[in-house]
Amino acid sequence: MKKTAHELTTDAYNAFAQQYEKLWGESFQENKTDYFLLQKFCNNFKKEQKVLEVGCGTGNVLQFLLSQGINAYGIDVSEGMLQEAAKHVPKDRLSVMPATHLAFEDESFDGILSRWVLQHVENFTLAMQEKYRVLKKNGICYLAIHISQDNKTHTCWHALPDKAGRLYFILRSKASIESVFQKVGFTITSCEIQVHADKNDRDVHYFLKK
């Protein structure tokens, strides 16, 4: 049977996991905006408060959260990415799980973080409803997402190097993303946009509150 875009994307991350770790694993430390916003997210939590990273990839950010004394857990759909993550963080903090079906009780986490994941998720509303459900009241959610440059939704494929496969992107408009936040019940507390002259998408960083 023909594979879905989601399955092909997961296959590509599985095949590319080791190279992803080498190329981009530590990139959050080098990008000033990413690092500043990650630190801003961490500053909301006291030691031992519980945070979930959705789409934790190779675990580098999760390792950073743990180094800050945060009781952090990570989930991802790619077993290959989680195998790399297990080199940085204890295995019992990692689970194979989709963003759309979080196997946690309601109100389990003080914070949720998801960086550069939601542009791969087809059911964006369900992924946001799940985050809202597992977050405690007044909990903080930090999302970094690739969005479209205009008011339309665009889909595209990006080929990874060395024939590792292709990643499927759904670049949604800022307005459509924010209408989902509102529908689900989140309040936007801050939004930072980075525009790229040479790309057909832009990066947006949201801080949301339940």
Ligand SMILES: C[S@@+](CC[C@H](N)C(=O)[O-])C[C@H]1O[C@@H](n2cnc3c(N)ncnc32)[C@H](O)[C@@H]1O
């Ligand atoms: C660009 S990487 C980002 C990894 C990490 N968040 C970081 O900042 O380096 C995207 C990650 O999202 C994961 N992913 C894609 N779709 C997902 C889904 N539906 N549920 C959970 N994880 C997903 C991929 O497997 C991959 O590890």
